[in-house]
Amino acid sequence: MTIKEELCRKSAHELAQLLRAGEVTAVEVTQAFLHQIEKLNPVLNAYLYVDAAGALQAAAAVDEDRAAGKELPPFAGVPVAIKDNICQRGIPTTCGSRMLEGWKPPYDATVVQQIHKARLPILGHTNMDEFAMGSSTEHSAFGPTRNPWDPSRIPGGSGGGSAAAVSAYLAPWALGTDTGGSIRQPSSVTGTVGTKPTYGKISRYGVVAMASSLDQVGPVARSVADAAALQEILSAHDPFDSTSLPEKDLDLHTGVEAGLAAKDLQGKRFGVVKELITDGYESGVIAVFQEIRAALEARGAQVVEVSCPSFEHALAAYYLIMPAEVSSNLARFDGVRYGNRALPESGAITAESMMSATRGANFGAEVKRRIILGTHVLSAGFFDAYYGAAQKVRTLVQRDLAKAFEKCDVLISPTSPVVAFPFGAKADPMAMYINDIATIPANLAGAPAISVPAGLSDGLPVGIQIIAQAHEDPKLYAYAAMVEAVADPAGAQCPVEKLEAAE
Ligand code: GLN
16 A cells, blocks of 8 residues: 555544644645545546645645644644535535536635634535435436445435545545435445534535525544544534524544443443334344444443334425425526526527526436425425425424433434445435435434444445434434444445555
């Protein structure tokens, strides 16, 4: 392995330490990742845009300040990748859509400002399903991302680009967004750690909205400790986001350290949700889950069964509430204010015909499906039957979770019912939607949840999801670290040499 490849394999914590010790410069670290991107991105299509000049400039500034003896934030110089639905000033931000191809935001999202404050060079923007709709990245207008564990398979979605980039060492960590599982499910199928924090913990200002009551930004990393550190960096109360919570999570790492070190798990209670272990789950996924369960019990943890009956309706409720919000949020893409415009091929050019041509030409099929569905469920005659009923299910999910947490500290389940599937395997939209069965309840409840690599099934990674009560992100990370400590480390180490050799 070359020195550059070795650097790319280091965790964000290790890189930060090397940088602080002066053993490597931020420019060298950034160059190493740019090199890895140059080598593997043509195969993976994980990045839609690489900002080599911007990243190197930010890195050089860190090196200069360090040389001048200036005080720097702890992770200064450790590069990061961001999902392509997060606005960065002057950098193309497409959301994986033709609609925004070529559009450059005039401002930075709050999370981008946080990254600048932490002095992390931004390597580029990662691929995603169009407007974050999907579970495979196959709906990106710019071609799918490939799973580095097996390039004939999907990397999950919608944040497949961030997950593949982190998994294949094209970034030490990355930002994702999670509306129904778009951070956790890609993490699960690429052997990375991905968190959806408590709703409101991280600002959504400058993040292109999919379904505002469900959307959350979160970290993707190669370890629980790195994910916790990135969440700390992103955490800030933001007056520009009316749902932003007042408190900040600045001490997630203490729980992670304790969780990793804990040999004795006496008194820790993990709840297994009966409804999240059903026939629909692959046997290889269940097998890894049972191994983790046994390992936790062997260390003295208590594993109790809990029931959340409403979870059976959570998927249906999500696929009513989410499209309703999508139809309203995406109304802004009308050819007038943002992005691209198309004109009708025939007939008079009116505002309406221009908008219709613009939306017809620039939105993909999945986006159109959801807008139509959303407009339908919000229409006068159907509102109560669909949207109203779904909101009631949302309340029941919250109640079931509250009840489950009377019996346990956190919940565990497989993150995804299946491992990474081959491209084209889920052409039927319903077959695709079912992938979100385990991740959606946390979004509906606003609760924090994380996926931790737990092991392998036929050589492909399996993730375990931990859900905590809303606002208990520190506990989420502490318990995630306990799971990471008993997991098979092979599930988190992508055999990227195979891809590199094929190059
Ligand atoms: N796969 C889910 C969907 O297609 C989740 C999307 C997301 O979290 N952005 O809606």
